[in-house]
Amino acid sequence: MTVLILGATSPIARAIAREYAMRGNPIALAARDVAEVARHASDITIRYGVKARGYAFDALEYDRHRETVAEAARDLGPIEVGVIAFGDLGDWQRSVTDPTAARAVLETNFVGAASTAEALAQHMAPRRSGTIVGLSSVAGERGRYSNYFYGSSKGAFSLYLQGLRARLYHEGVHVLTVKPGLIDTPMTWGLRRGRIPIASPESLARAITRGVERRRDVIYHPWFWKWVMGLLRAVPESRWKRIKI
Amino acid sequence: MGRWAEQQVAGWGRYPSTTALVARPETRRDIEAAFKDREGSPVLAQGMRRSYGDAALLKGCRVIDFTHINRMLSFDEHEGWLRCEAGVTIAEIVDVFLERGWFPPVVPGTKYVTVAGALASDIHGKNHHVAGSWSDHVRRVELLTANGEVVTCDRATNSDLFWATAGGQGLTGMILAMDVRLGRVRSSTTASDADQVPMIDVETIRVPDLATFLQVSAASHQREYTVGWVDGTARGRGTGRGVLMRGDWSAAPRRAVRRRAARASMARYLGSGWLINSATIKSFNTFYYRRHIRRATARTVDADRFFFPLDAVQGWNVLYGKRGFLQYQFVVPPGGGGDRVAAILEAIASSGIAASLGVIKEFGERAHGGLSFPAPGITVALDFPNTGTRLLDLLDRLDDAVASAGGRVYLAKDARLGRESFRRMYPDWSRWKEVRDAADPDQVFQSDLGRRLGLVGDAS
Numbered sequence: 001m002t003v004l005i006l007g008a009t010s011p012i013a014r015a016i017a018r019e020y021a022m023r024g025n026p027i028a029l030a031a032r033d034v035a036e037v038a039r040h041a042s043d044i045t046i047r048y049g050v051k052a053r054g055y056a057f058d059a060l061e062y063d064r065h066r067e068t069v070a071e072a073a074r075d076l077g078p079i080e081v082g083v084i085a086f087g088d089l090g091d092w093q094r095s096v097t098d099p100t101a102a103r104a105v106l107e108t109n110f111v112g113a114a115s116t117a118e119a120l121a122q123h124m125a126p127r128r129s130g131t132i133v134g135l136s137s138v139a140g141e142r143g144r145y146s147n148y149f150y151g152s153s154k155g156a157f158s159l160y161l162q163g164l165r166a167r168l169y170h171e172g173v174h175v176l177t178v179k180p181g182l183i184d185t186p187m188t189w190g191l192r193r194g195r196i197p198i199a200s201p202e203s204l205a206r207a208i209t210r211g212v213e214r215r216r217d218v219i220y221h222p223w224f225w226k227w228v229m230g231l232l233r234a235v236p237e238s239r240w241k242r243i244k245i
Numbered sequence: 246m247g248r249w250a251e252q253q254v255a256g257w258g259r260y261p262s263t264t265a266l267v268a269r270p271e272t273r274r275d276i277e278a279a280f281k282d283r284e285g286s287p288v289l290a291q292g293m294r295r296s297y298g299d300a301a302l303l304k305g306c307r308v309i310d311f312t313h314i315n316r317m318l319s320f321d322e323h324e325g326w327l328r329c330e331a332g333v334t335i336a337e338i339v340d341v342f343l344e345r346g347w348f349p350p351v352v353p354g355t356k357y358v359t360v361a362g363a364l365a366s367d368i369h370g371k372n373h374h375v376a377g378s379w380s381d382h383v384r385r386v387e388l389l390t391a392n393g394e395v396v397t398c399d400r401a402t403n404s405d406l407f408w409a410t411a412g413g414q415g416l417t418g419m420i421l422a423m424d425v426r427l428g429r430v431r432s433s434t435t436a437s438d439a440d441q442v443p444m445i446d447v448e449t450i451r452v453p454d455l456a457t458f459l460q461v462s463a464a465s466h467q468r469e470y471t472v473g474w475v476d477g478t479a480r481g482r483g484t485g486r487g488v489l490m491r492g493d494w495s496a497a498p499r500r501a502v503r504r505r506a507a508r509a510s511m512a513r514y515l516g517s518g519w520l521i522n523s524a525t526i527k528s529f530n531t532f533y534y535r536r537h538i539r540r541a542t543a544r545t546v547d548a549d550r551f552f553f554p555l556d557a558v559q560g561w562n563v564l565y566g567k568r569g570f571l572q573y574q575f576v577v578p579p580g581g582g583g584d585r586v587a588a589i590l591e592a593i594a595s596s597g598i599a600a601s602l603g604v605i606k607e608f609g610e611r612a613h614g615g616l617s618f619p620a621p622g623i624t625v626a627l628d629f630p631n632t633g634t635r636l637l638d639l640l641d642r643l644d645d646a647v648a649s650a651g652g653r654v655y656l657a658k659d660a661r662l663g664r665e666s667f668r669r670m671y672p673d674w675s676r677w678k679e680v681r682d683a684a685d686p687d688q689v690f691q692s693d694l695g696r697r698l699g700l701v702g703d704a705s
Contacts, residue, residue, distance in 0.1 A: 009272055011313060036272045039330075043316035047341050189269055190250030 002076045004028040004069065006057055006116050007086020009036050011185045012135065015205035016083055021048035023209075028072035028079070030057035031086075051076055059086050059112030065119035073123060081212055082120035083133040084113050087154070089187045092147035102149050109153035114160050117175075121168055128172030131212050134161045138179050138220065141229040145244045165217060176211050177218045180204055181225035197222065248279055249307065257562050258297035259569030260631050260660055263304040263693065267291070271313050276421070280393060283307040287691035287701075290419040292332060292359035296366060297572045298660025299693035300414050306691065309419065311361060317341070318422065325427040326384070331361035331420045338427070343548060344442050347427040348494075350382035354604070356553045361420035366657035367412035367617040369624075371470035371492075371552070374609035378619045380411035381611060382426045388418040391685040395421065409680040412617030414656060416690050416700055417681050431494040444499050445470070445551040447492040447544060451537040455485025455583045455590070459623075462607045465491045470551070471607070476530040477593055477600030477627045478523075484590050485583070487605065488537050495545050521565055521630050523599035530601070565630050571660055573600075573640055574626035576608060576618065577652035585650040586623045589643060593627065596639045600627035615677045616700075618655045626658065637661060644670075656694060667698045678704060 003020040005013050008029035017027050021044045029037045029044075029052065037054030044052035053075055057068050073079050090105035117132055124130030139147070140154030158177055165175035182188050182198045191198065199222045211219045220226040235243075248268050255262035266286075268279040280288065289303040291310050301308075315332035325347055327338070336356035338349050351363070351370045358368070363379045364386065376382070385399045386407060396418070398407040410417045430443045452458040458473055465471045468491040475487035555561055562570070577585045586605075593600055604626045612620040629636050644666040647654060653670035654662055668674055678700060688701050695701040 011271060033272060033274060036274070039273075039316045039318060042318050046317040046320050047337075186248075186269070186271060186275075190247055 001080040002026045002028060002073065002078060003081045003083065004030065004072050004079045004120075005083045005085055006030045006068075007059070007084070008040060008054075009033055010085060010087075011201040012180070012183060012204055013083070013085040014040065015201035016085065016208055017044055017052075018048070019202075019205040019209050020081070021050045021052065024048075024050055025080075026051040026076040028053055028055060028076050030055040030068055030072070032056070032058050059108045059116065062112070062115045065116050066122060069119045069123045078127060079120065079123055079130060081131050081133060082117075082124070083135070083208075084116050084120075085135050086113070087135065087137070087150075089147070089150055092149055095149045105149045106153045109150065110156045110160070113157050117161070117164055121164065121171075121173060124173045125168065125171040131174040131176060131215075132161075132164070132168070133176045133178060133208060133212060134158075135178050135180065136161065138181050138225045138229050140179070142233055142240070174212075174215050176208070176216060178204075178208055178211070179218065179220045179225065179229075181220065181222055181228070183221075248282060254291075254294070254302055254308065255569070256297050256299060256301055256660070257295050258571055258631075258658075258660060259562060259565070259567075260571060261299055261302070261693070262569075263299075263302050265303050265306055265308045267308045267310055269310040269313055273314075273421070276309065276311075276314065276389065276419070277393070279307075279309050280389065280419070287689060288419075289690060289692045290331070290361065290415050292362040293334060293357050295353075295355055295358045295362065296657040298658065299697065300366070300657055300659070301362075302693040303691055304693055311359065311419075314421070315359075325429060326424050327427055328385075328422060328424045329360060330422045332359050334359050335363065339548065342427055343430070346430050346443065348430050348443075348548070350426055350428045351376055351379045352552050354553065355556055356549075357556065360423060360425060361415075364411055364420060364423060365413060365415045366655075367613065367619070368657070369608070369619045371472040371606065373611070373619055374466055374471065374607060375469060376428075377609065377611035378411075378613065378617065379425075380408075380613060380617065382428075383411070383423050384426070385424040386410055387421040387423065389421055390418040391687060391689040405680045406684055408613065408615055409677055409684070411613060412615055412656075413677070413681070414616060414692060414694060414700070416692060416695050417684055418690060431496065441498040442547065444495045444497075444545045444547055445492045446495045447490055447546055447551055448541060449537060449543075450489045450491070450541045451534070451539075452489050453486050454483060455587050458485055458487065458489060458605065459583050459607070461489050465489070469493045473605040474533070475590070475603035475605040475625060476534055477590065477603040478527045478530050479534075480591060480594040484587050484594065485605075486534060487603065488534065490551075492551055499545065521570075521601065523597070526599035526601040530603075565628075568631040568633075570628050570630050571636065571640070572626055572628050572658040573643065574618075574624060574655040574658045575643070575647045575652050576620055576622045576624040576655075577647060577650040578620070578622040579607075583623060585646075585652070586625060589646050589650075590625070592643065592646065593639070598629060598632065598636055598639055600629050602626075602628045614673045616656060616671060616674065618653065618657070620653065622652065624655075626655070641666075656698075659694065662698065664697070664699050674698075674700070675704070 008031045031037045041052040041054045088108040095102035136158040137154040139151040161177045207221045249266040252267045270276045286307045288307045291301045311332040318328040353368045367378045369378045470492040473489040648669040691701045
């Protein structure tokens, strides 16, 4: 059962790769930094004795997405789990003043992610088998004062995955939407520890493999974010707009 | 969030503690980006922060955390050469390779150290008498140097830099990757024995005094691993009393129990420091010695239990409370039937300051000069709860005794050694500094330890 991870150099992607490699699955790792994914691939092979390979992949090179999926499948066998793990947090204050910066965030997290998901869907649907895992974010649940560029791109991606799930349900392919809260990655590096618990990438990776096995539709991780976001969504808009978070 | 996060950082002894701006790169590019983005500040690489004092600290400056730079890049199944990145830990190497019949060439008392830290401190283990130190098993190092270039050094190319980096406390550059040669475990298992992990046959011998320890140790040179526990509170005739353990890989591998580390929360609960004082240390030492009722016992244990007994209690360092603790490890040359060691132990025991967890070992002949610690002789390591001035005064007196005996203290454990004593103990330091200064003329790489000992900046 080949696992393809797109955006393979993040700590979350690494943890997912390890989790699947530990179970003996071949791993395809795709990212912009080819030298880096090659190092990850060697690491996976040495540690777990499974086949692992690196592929060049750029979220914004839309016409190459299908090719990357096909290439990985040719080398390592049909992709059974495809994980869309890339994302760009951006610098929201810069995004406010610089339209190119804003566009990069919106395009990577939504257009690039959707295009990648379509490429996976096209590969999986004819075999009526496979799971597409999309890493969205709790930030996509409600637009906030800070970094609504990132939030809206993830929100759009969540909506997109919802639709894709409905469509692919009839074609035998499953879609899992993952909404991580605070995870210990570069995105949260430097946040004050202690106030809100920060989960490890490893615990998220375990939650994801479990979610894939049980064919869950949406998972929040850590679990309490589901309730936190529920509360935040319940705040009336007239109040919400005054809160600077 | 940003690349740099302000953090309160301390070594394993939790003394001293400082703040620094810390970055934690995920990729090679991140490392280079962080290095360029340090705004002219001095910088230091950091791993698992298992050095006890201030070797991994750099007050108010930039520190780059290498724990996520931990990919294994290639492994040679025939010769045992592992090429891996700086942040790979000994724990990871053991996890991956022991069941395949390979083991790190040298391991310290904890498996939670990185390979880069192992080289930067040129660590030793229970097999020093046959295997030497970590650098004896490294053939190639990739170093990010002060001008931002990646330099490869080995025994032929840039050999000065190679040897200055071994034991160099991270002050010659940032180690990115290295080739380290794993050792074959004699009782290697085959792939079909999935549950079989090599074990260690260990013999435990009670020794009533230092002279007996030296006799038994000398008679154990054929054994791959030897180490002793010494009662740092025993005086007079009992000076140096303790227990010697000697072990070899067992010919018959057995299924190993996977022991889980004790919960850190328990250590935290006990962590206010009330547990450890001179009375409890003395009673524990006596109990531990007397527990070995028979003169010698033999059994087979798993590698974790033999090599890393303290790792079973995660975060045990908090047991010493907020003020932390200091470990004092020294080596003094052989000769005089251990009189020099005995005199130092006697001085400690009669000071009234109780030392817990004494470890004693006879080193082999191999030594590397520079800032590398191991040298022929007897090494002793003792933990002291941080009781302030009284302890620091005692340690200053010990420095003098150690230096006068031609010995030295281990920098990876140190938090307070003075410059003058340091120079007596490491007479090679000026030659080391020449190599370092040639590689880093602008003093880019610094540490609190380096500043304290005059290893960086103006050496006056």
